[in-house]
Amino acid sequence: MSAPHYVVAYGGDERSKVALRTGADLARSLGAVLDIVLVVRADTPFGAAYPPAPDIESLVEHQAKGWLEEARASVPSGVPVETHIRHHRSVAQGILEAAADLDARLVVVGTASGGGPGFTVGPVATQLLHASPVPVALVPRRHESPGLLERIYCAVGTRPGAQLVVRESVEAARRAGLDLHLVSLLEIDEHDGAQESARRRATELIATAAKDFTDGRARVEIGQGRTMKQAVESIAWDPRGVLLVGSSRLAPGRRTFLGTTAARILRHLPIPMVVVPHTDGEPR
Amino acid sequence: MTATTTPAAGATASGDDGDGGKGLAKGRVGLLGAVVIGVSCIAPAYTLSGALGPTAAVVGEQLPAIFLVGFLPMLLVAIGYRELNRAMPDAGTTFTWASRAFGPWVGWMGSWGLLAATILVLSNLAGIAVDFFYLLLAQVTGDDSLAELTRNVPLNVATCLVFMALACWISYRGLEATKAVQYVLVTFQVGVLVWFSVAAFGHVGDGTAFDASSIGAEWFNPFAVDSFSSFAAGISLSVFIYWGWDVVLTINEETKGSATTPGRAALTTIMVIVALYMAVALGVLSYSGVTDGAHGLGNADIQENVFAALAGPVMGPTAILMSLAVLSSSTASLQSTFVSPARTMLAMGHYGALPPAYARITPRFQSPGYATVAAALVASAFYAVMRVLSEDVLWDTITALGMMVCFYYGITALACVWYFRKELGRSAKAFLMKGLLPGTGGILLLVFFVQTCYDSMDPSYGSGSQIGGIGLVFVLGVSVLLLGVVVMITQRLRRPEFFRGVTLPRTDSRSAV
Numbered sequence: 001m002s003a004p005h006y007v008v009a010y011g012g013d014e015r016s017k018v019a020l021r022t023g024a025d026l027a028r029s030l031g032a033v034l035d036i037v038l039v040v041r042a043d044t045p046f047g048a049a050y051p052p053a054p055d056i057e058s059l060v061e062h063q064a065k066g067w068l069e070e071a072r073a074s075v076p077s078g079v080p081v082e083t084h085i086r087h088h089r090s091v092a093q094g095i096l097e098a099a100a101d102l103d104a105r106l107v108v109v110g111t112a113s114g115g116g117p118g119f120t121v122g123p124v125a126t127q128l129l130h131a132s133p134v135p136v137a138l139v140p141r142r143h144e145s146p147g148l149l150e151r152i153y154c155a156v157g158t159r160p161g162a163q164l165v166v167r168e169s170v171e172a173a174r175r176a177g178l179d180l181h182l183v184s185l186l187e188i189d190e191h192d193g194a195q196e197s198a199r200r201r202a203t204e205l206i207a208t209a210a211k212d213f214t215d216g217r218a219r220v221e222i223g224q225g226r227t228m229k230q231a232v233e234s235i236a237w238d239p240r241g242v243l244l245v246g247s248s249r250l251a252p253g254r255r256t257f258l259g260t261t262a263a264r265i266l267r268h269l270p271i272p273m274v275v276v277p278h279t280d281g282e283p284r
Numbered sequence: 285m286t287a288t289t290t291p292a293a294g295a296t297a298s299g300d301d302g303d304g305g306k307g308l309a310k311g312r313v314g315l316l317g318a319v320v321i322g323v324s325c326i327a328p329a330y331t332l333s334g335a336l337g338p339t340a341a342v343v344g345e346q347l348p349a350i351f352l353v354g355f356l357p358m359l360l361v362a363i364g365y366r367e368l369n370r371a372m373p374d375a376g377t378t379f380t381w382a383s384r385a386f387g388p389w390v391g392w393m394g395s396w397g398l399l400a401a402t403i404l405v406l407s408n409l410a411g412i413a414v415d416f417f418y419l420l421l422a423q424v425t426g427d428d429s430l431a432e433l434t435r436n437v438p439l440n441v442a443t444c445l446v447f448m449a450l451a452c453w454i455s456y457r458g459l460e461a462t463k464a465v466q467y468v469l470v471t472f473q474v475g476v477l478v479w480f481s482v483a484a485f486g487h488v489g490d491g492t493a494f495d496a497s498s499i500g501a502e503w504f505n506p507f508a509v510d511s512f513s514s515f516a517a518g519i520s521l522s523v524f525i526y527w528g529w530d531v532v533l534t535i536n537e538e539t540k541g542s543a544t545t546p547g548r549a550a551l552t553t554i555m556v557i558v559a560l561y562m563a564v565a566l567g568v569l570s571y572s573g574v575t576d577g578a579h580g581l582g583n584a585d586i587q588e589n590v591f592a593a594l595a596g597p598v599m600g601p602t603a604i605l606m607s608l609a610v611l612s613s614s615t616a617s618l619q620s621t622f623v624s625p626a627r628t629m630l631a632m633g634h635y636g637a638l639p640p641a642y643a644r645i646t647p648r649f650q651s652p653g654y655a656t657v658a659a660a661l662v663a664s665a666f667y668a669v670m671r672v673l674s675e676d677v678l679w680d681t682i683t684a685l686g687m688m689v690c691f692y693y694g695i696t697a698l699a700c701v702w703y704f705r706k707e708l709g710r711s712a713k714a715f716l717m718k719g720l721l722p723g724t725g726g727i728l729l730l731v732f733f734v735q736t737c738y739d740s741m742d743p744s745y746g747s748g749s750q751i752g753g754i755g756l757v758f759v760l761g762v763s764v765l766l767l768g769v770v771v772m773i774t775q776r777l778r779r780p781e782f783f784r785g786v787t788l789p790r791t792d793s794r795s796a797v
Contacts, residue, residue, distance in 0.1 A: 013647040013648040041458070041650050044463075045313050045318075046321060046463045053623045053624040053626075054379075054627045054628060054631055055373065056630055059631065059634050059643075059645070060650050063645045067647060
């Protein structure tokens with residue numbers, strides 16, 4: 001079996017450099033080829049300037065080649081790297097087309113910095129998240145890329161179907177020989193009985209999932225707090241880990257879709273988050 | 285990929301060799317879309333509010349005639365534009381074309397003319413936007429004193445700087461108007477202008493017009509203009525009102541399927557625009573006449589901004605729509621106008637005609653960040669100085685703008701003839717489209733440029749602003765061009781490669797690959 005391809009959405013700016021470092025770590029850890037893709041944005045005719053302005057695509061492309069060479073040079077030796085330039089009206093669509101052509105298994109994208117340690121999603125990442133047929137890794141702006149991946153966290157939700165991602169995580173952890181932690185994040189209000197029952201239900205679900213899917217080899221962690229921020233912060237995230245989350249039930253077909261809970265987790269998470277599309281169990 | 289970009293390290297795989305982006309761009313824009321783009325680039329509500337008064341001031345009743353005739357040089361130059369764009373589609377327009385045809389010196393100055401024109405139009409757009417912003421505030425609140433705030437120079441300049449900064453920020457981030465926004469803006473603009481014209485004729489019909497005049501054949505006779513000076517000045521101004529129309533010709537690669545769409549789109553656009561300009565020009569003339577009475581077009585006080593003065597009396601309570609139309613048209617254009625000087629400076633920086641900082645592209649937004657900010661700073665400073673110096677800043681900038689457009693369009697059109705000179709004998713069509721038509725257009729525009737320059741030395745020219753007994757418009761035009769020469773020589777001394785023809789060598793249609 002040939003090595004899988006991981007696409008890094010690259011733009012030459014700070015956030016994409018962070019994404020590239022994480023992408024390189026992931027590729028090295030999981031034996032993948034790193035494809036650095038830069039999309040040169042084509043003018044939309046409806047944005048036509050007054051008075052007529054020159055088309056600068058060729059100049060942007062010229063510059064982009066320089067950025068890509070810098071990017072290639074920054075990847076540690078030992079990771080196979082390819083660089084690609086694409087032209088598209090939409091950066092996200094250009095990335096997805098490149099991912100499809102390369103038969104990529106993962107798209108890595110940087111994110112804007114939020115207020116705290118976590119991150120918010122920029123327009124390109126948002127579009128990727130709402131249309132990608134392959135998993136999308138979102139890298140926090142200030143992520144340090146501490147080296148090889150050691151641990152996979154898997155977020156287990158309480159909604160029906162939210163456990164599907166566990167199967168993916170188990171598969172990934174097994175293949176790469178990584179620790180697997182099943183995580184449940186709960187906002188608990190001590191005085192609210194309904195929340196208490198949700199907590200019991202989550203605990204049961206996660207225990208079942210751990211038993212069914214992993215023969216008890218996975219560790220279970222329950223993060224809780226009055227807010228999602230506290231819930232996320234109550235877990236001691238290993239910086240050499242990534243968190244896998246499933247897509248919302250709203251996801252059309254086999255595509256990613258960032259659910260509302262996942263979006264709230266994202267704002268406080270200090271490690272990369274991988275959003276996995278709905279699948280019927282294909283390995284990533 | 286173009287021959288002019290230096291090949292990057294070989295390992296970079298170009299994912300989709302020209303097929304991806306440009307290919308996908310095909311088949312997106314239909315006839316209606318192309319017309320909307322064309323009309324939005326001409327920005328009729330803004331151009332009319334800027335140029336109606338100054339044009340009426342020079343040609344009086346022959347306003348419709350000049351609007352009709354003024355399109356001709358625009359058409360001739362646009363033909364040359366299209367031919368050059370086909371032959372050399374990569375970044376640069378006037379700068380690259382004129383440099384390739386005539387060498388670095390002429391290319392540099394032509395490009396400087398374009399930059400000067402865009403800086404002037406930025407100042408004018410922002411000025412119009414400020415006027416209508418306060419007028420709109422006054423109409424919304426019913427407090428007329430608010431409209432007078434625009435005459436408070438410090439406040440006016442401060443407001444203008446805010447508008448300029450916002451537009452610059454949007455442009456810096458590489459944001460572009462979407463299809464939906466353009467459709468709404470264009471429909472609204474055209475609708476309001478038509479309504480203005482209908483309302484004006486309504487007043488003429490029921491006898492409530494200010495100085496009802498009936499449409500006469502003389503209005504359409506360009507030879508009835510009193511002198512060649514007035515004629516040249518009028519044409520310079522009407523080149524400005526059609527400025528932007530050539531966009532329709534260069535979106536041919538984007539238009540749907542057939543080869544005839546761009547031609548039809550250009551034709552349809554110009555018919556829409558000419559009909560609109562005629563309707564407004566005839567409406568205004570019929571309503572106001574050309575006397576110097578309170579609402580007469582000959583009244584110097586209203587010439588600077590005719591719509592601001594006439595929308596109230598003509599449209600009554602719906603005058604607020606005119607303010608909205610002009611404000612939306614000028615602010616939308618203000619933002620998109622930053623693209624032009626920024627990209628031109630980017631191309632100049634890239635080929636070493638300006639310092640390398642201008643060639644910087646902001647990675648995140650893929651926009652010429654440095655050049656965009658530079659354009660905003662220059663335009664803001666220019667506006668602030670003009671606002672203090674000139675009694676009628678909008679009027680003077682529009683007149684100087686007309687001159688600059690004539691200058692750089694003239695050079696561009698002649699570059700077309702020279703670049704294709706070895707092909708002209710091949711067929712009658714090549715002779716016509718690449719030689720005779722653009723050549724005539726180019727010569728006409730340069731003649732108008734020289735005539736307007738000469739006339740504008742008169743201190744009473746245009747709005748009558750002057751410095752030391754010489755007309756402000758002349759001082760403005762000439763000092764801008766001389767400044768260009770100085771900057772060019774400085775560049776030659778500091779970065780000679782471009783001027784030695786190393787980065788952008790002279791060529792013609794035969795020797796080009």
